[in-house]
Amino acid sequence: MTGLGKAQSLNEIKKRYRMNKESKLKNLLETLRSHQVEHPYIEFNPPASPQAIEEADRKCQEKFGIALPRDYKELLGYANGFSFGYGYFYFAADHRTSWWQNRSSNAIFFLRSDIYRDLLEENEGNREFYKGSKSKWNNPNFLFLGRTQGGSREYIYDVRLKCYRRGCLEDQEYNFTPFDTQEERLYEDFYSMLEGELAYFFEVLGPAPRLLEPKVIHLLQTVRRSRFTNERSFLPPASPRAIEEADRRFREELGISLPDFYKAFLAFSNGFWTEGAILFSIPDEDSPVVALRKEQEAEKYNIEYLFPYNYDYRSLESWESEEERKEWMHPSYFFFGRERDSFFDTFMYDLQTGLFHWCEALIPVGGEFVYPDFYSLLKHKVFGVMEEVL
Missing domain, CATH: 3.40.1580.10 (SMI1/KNR4-like)
Structure with a gap:
């Protein structure tokens, strides 16, 4: 393949994961990003490279038999992992970017590596941990994409149902969360799931009165x-x-x-x-x-x-x-x-x-x-x- 051919191929890959201006998901993420100054716990990693997204997709298929859903690939193309404070989504390993190479000094998901995790490693760990158990998390159709801080909620893609799932911790008696329900829910796309999770920020945390210094x-x-x-x-x-x-x-x-x-x-x-x-x-x-x-x-x-x-x-x-x-x-x-x-x-x-x-x-x-x-x-x-x- 010629150099021009490679460039064209790479451009095609970039277009595949680039959110268009009318994307509801992009608008939601941009709205969230606009609150970063006042809410510094809202953090976005830089976009994943197209090669890293392709590699993550290939490995997910090889290891788990599940292809990365298209809208989650688009998310990685916008931000390779991000946090909204009480929850976050995983990143894909990306050895091609300077951000990844300097991750120990300038990337949120590594400054707090005890909290934030790699997409593939998290799924491998969950499968090993729940292997042979009767836990609802022991499900080969699940691809774990993110979670809340204490793990009371998991954000999952269900390949069998072709939908996203908000799963809740099986025993929350002493681990209550800042939410009004432990009900599990299904969503037709990633945007709908994220919109539901961010409602707490936009409706509760964001408008909180500022009477303190x-x-x-x-x-x-x-x-x-x-x-x-x-x-x-x-x-x-x-x-x-x-x-x-x-x-x-x-x-x-x-x-x-x-x-x-x-x-x-x-x-x-x-x-x-x-x-x-x-x-x-x-x-x-x-x-x-x-x-x-x-x-x-x-x-x-x-x-x-x-x-x-x-x-x-x-x-x-x-x-x-x-x-x-x-x-x-x-x-x-x-x-x-x-x-x-x-x-x-x-x-x-x-x-x-x-x-x-x-x-x-x-x-x-x-x-x-x-x-x-x-x-x-x-x-x-x-x-x-x-x-x-x-």
């Missing part, structure tokens, strides 16, 4: 982008009615008001979980997340609620004696979070002094662990172990 919001968004995130880093904002009800309850039953900084935080995210810390939620009957609607179901969904923690701190049952309670209990202390590996290592705001504290056994440690504002506590203590990504 911009630097606090930026910090939370950066944590959502880091390898310390999980699905519960993407909880919805609490409704105004829920925040008002929580404030009323604190005033009437505990004699303190809900601090303004935490009202602003709840309006942005009704709780926040990372691999190392938890910020507490409030019950919200209007929440799009079923798990956050009833405080009585906290144990069922493994939710950490704000009021019970503060109520228990003030109750006699939490202390050895009334004398100990009088000596150590401070009615001005407002507890709003804790470290994940310790129930009693907590984050506290003193309504009397206006200072923030890290506490051991509910007692302020003092010294360097006293902070002048919410941002300082978050950056240097709550998210302190994430220093390299902040």
Whole structure:
């Protein structure tokens, strides 16, 4: 084949995987991309080379007997893997691009290689892991294309049904997700599946009120982008009615008001979980997340609620004696979070002094662990172990 022939052949391949301007999928991805500045956890790898897409298709057919669906090839031609925060899609190995060669320093899917994975390797691993089991994932007709952060949802192409499938984790009792259903769904094309998954971003996360300081919001968004995130880093904002009800309850039953900084935080995210810390939620009957609607179901969904923690701190049952309670209990202390590996290592705001504290056994440690504002506590203590990504 002549050089010209090779060029023509390559151009044909490029056209095959290039999204046209009228593509619904391209428009959806471009809309998502337009939110990157304010939501840095939305990340796109560069397009895969045509050769890499062809190679991935060939290997999928050889190894799994499944050809890559056309619209997923088009996706790879637009972005070789991408993340929308609480979920992501796999990349195809691409040794021909400078991006791949420099992946250790400039590619999101390798900076967080413990999270993001290769399309072929992920499918090989799933087949080996579920081999011989009765799991629904042990299905030779499935090609796994992506997943949510905690794996509660899998994004699959079903070659037998010629459709896309959103599969859900078989046991989610202690792994609730920021979604309103565990229902499995089938979609006629990749666009429809992606549109359904991104609805949570466009309808819930994107419009969340920005009452916090911009630097606090930026910090939370950066944590959502880091390898310390999980699905519960993407909880919805609490409704105004829920925040008002929580404030009323604190005033009437505990004699303190809900601090303004935490009202602003709840309006942005009704709780926040990372691999190392938890910020507490409030019950919200209007929440799009079923798990956050009833405080009585906290144990069922493994939710950490704000009021019970503060109520228990003030109750006699939490202390050895009334004398100990009088000596150590401070009615001005407002507890709003804790470290994940310790129930009693907590984050506290003193309504009397206006200072923030890290506490051991509910007692302020003092010294360097006293902070002048919410941002300082978050950056240097709550998210302190994430220093390299902040």
